[in-house]
Amino acid sequence: VHLVESGGGLVQPGGSLLVSCSTSGFTFRSYWMHWVRQAPGKGLVWVSRISSDGSDTTYADSVKGRFTVSRDNDQNTLFLQMNSLRAEDTAIYYCAREDPYADAFDLWGQGTVVTVSS
Amino acid sequence: QSLLTQPPSASGTPGQRVTISCSGSSSNIGSKAVKWYQHLPGTAPKLLIYRNSERPSGVPDRFSASKSGTSASLAISGLQSEDEADYYCAAWDGSLNAWLFGGGTKLTVL
Numbered sequence: 001v002h003l004v005e006s007g008g009g010l011v012q013p014g015g016s017l018l019v020s021c022s023t024s025g026f027t028f029r030s031y032w033m034h035w036v037r038q039a040p041g042k043g044l045v046w047v048s049r050i051s052s053d054g055s056d057t058t059y060a061d062s063v064k065g066r067f068t069v070s071r072d073n074d075q076n077t078l079f080l081q082m083n084s085l086r087a088e089d090t091a092i093y094y095c096a097r098e099d100p101y102a103d104a105f106d107l108w109g110q111g112t113v114v115t116v117s118s
Numbered sequence: 119q120s121l122l123t124q125p126p127s128a129s130g131t132p133g134q135r136v137t138i139s140c141s142g143s144s145s146n147i148g149s150k151a152v153k154w155y156q157h158l159p160g161t162a163p164k165l166l167i168y169r170n171s172e173r174p175s176g177v178p179d180r181f182s183a184s185k186s187g188t189s190a191s192l193a194i195s196g197l198q199s200e201d202e203a204d205y206y207c208a209a210w211d212g213s214l215n216a217w218l219f220g221g222g223t224k225l226t227v228l
Contacts, residue, residue: 003162034217036163043120043222044155044163044206060216094163102168104153104208110162 001025001107003095008112015085019112021078021095026107029053029073032098034105035080037091037114045091048080049098063089085116122146122207122220129226135195138223140207141188146218148188153208154181157222163206167192194225202227 007019021033035047048059048069057069068081078095093112096105123141130136142148154167165174170185183192194201207220 036219043204044157044208044219046208046217046219049217058215061214096163099168102153102165102172102174103151103210104165104168105155105163106165106168106174108162108164 003097003107003109005093005095005109005112008093008114010115010117011085012118013086013116015116016081016083017085017114019080019082019093019114021080021109023076023078023097026097028071028076032100033069033071033078034096034098035069035078036094036096036105036108037089038094038111039088039091042091044094047093050078082114085114087116090114090116120219120221121211121214122209122218124205124207124220124223126221127224127226129228130194130197131228132197132199134197135193136197136225137194138192138205138207138225140190140192140220142190142209142218143188145213146188146209146211147185147190147207149212150210152183152185152190154183154190154192155206155208155219157204157206159204166205197227199227201225 034049050069066084070079095109097107099106151169155163157163167183
């Protein structure tokens with residue numbers, strides 16, 4: 001059972017970046033999925049979630065209107081499109097699976113680093 | 119500034135018992151289940167506790183947690199060096215319609 005993030009990198013302020021989370025070992029289409037980030041020297045902060053069928057999405061106020069979460073259930077992949085990036089978006093971005101029984105994030109990836117800087 | 123308040127640091131010696139607190143409000147901890155995560159920087163966070171006090175399989179029973187009103191706490195007994203990590207409480211906030219994490223507590227094993 002794996003979650004593997006990719007797509008991080010260095011981007012200029014105002015720029016865009018698409019990060020992905022490739023999954024394996026479980027029935028991806030059955031689970032709500034989330035993005036959580038950690039800025040340098042700071043704690044974990046929830047960013048966004050998407051329902052199992054992709055019809056329901058929710059965002060933290062700090063990214064609302066700039067970030068879009070989506071998924072491809074045929075490719076078992078979760079995405080986060082990040083636009084109008086700011087320096088404060090610099091962070092490690094983790095994808096996480098929500099266990100419906102535990103109502104908790106029971107599986108996490110290793111994260112991908114996004115740096116917003118000129 | 120997180121809406122779930124944790125002490126920034128905690129410490130103990132091997133074998134000791136330490137507790138980490140998490141304070142919230144009626145819209146999160148007061149009405150929703152609390153989760154606890156362990157995180158070593160550079161690695162994937164790990165679920166320690168769900169539904170306020172339940173442990174996933176594989177989590178040692180040295181880890182326990184409880185909730186009362188708008189506060190929760192995580193206890194680690196028989197402290198071991200490998201317990202040195204950052205610990206986060208988390209809960210859904212029904213008013214904000216968002217998941218909240220506490221600011222994190224860095225546990226040092228002396």
